[in-house]
Amino acid sequence: MTTLPPRVATTAAADEWIARLTKAHGPLMFHQSGGCCDGSAPMCFVAGEFRVGGQDVLLGHIAGDTPVWIGAAQFEYWRHTQVTIDVVPGRGAGMSLEAPEGVRFIVRSRVFSDEEAALLEQAGEPRRGDA
Template identity: 50%
Template sequence: MRATEAASALLGEIVAEHGPVLFHQSGGCCDGSSPMCYQQGEFLIGDHDVLLGRVDRMPVYIGGQQFALWRHTQLILDVVPGRGGMFSLDNGRERRFLTRSRAFDAGELDALDATAQPVP
């Protein structure tokens, strides 16, 4: 998981206002298809969620079923104009987080298999 400079800048604004946050990327429709940003402790991580990594020290999780579909890609947190998800901390800022992706090569997939673990 990595982030663009724009995503890091918006994340910095949100953390300055709300304190530590986490991201969750699910596979649903509507708000669930965008990365959602929550204050840490305000979102319950599920038994099947996978910790992808951290962006600027903030954890990024993905739903287990979505991880199974997207496991061959590197997810890149970016920012575009618009409104964030209804409960996401980027809502109301006229910028929202967006997940972009690129396909992993074979070596990167092997490394991912060794590090990605379901949340205990």
């Protein structure tokens, strides 16, 4: 069986911050919206604090079991890319848990190769919220 390429990944720096925030707050979740400015940054919440629904797509899990969701409309734009969550110095303007810490999560991405895209297409659509 061929392994599917992950739709979402993290950098080592992001993993460190996720572990730190998990220790302070408990289980986490991420949501990637399609807004502008800071609205396009991945937002980190305590698990369950952001309600996902039928218009959200589960990209996958990072740092063990932390789910990463994306708005369905944004997923349509990004479905051919692998999303990598990273962290950089600076303060975002959102409600994300890392904001008071002087860092912010950002997204980096790369386009899947033709082979990866074919594997993902064969696997079918990712799960939607409320499913």
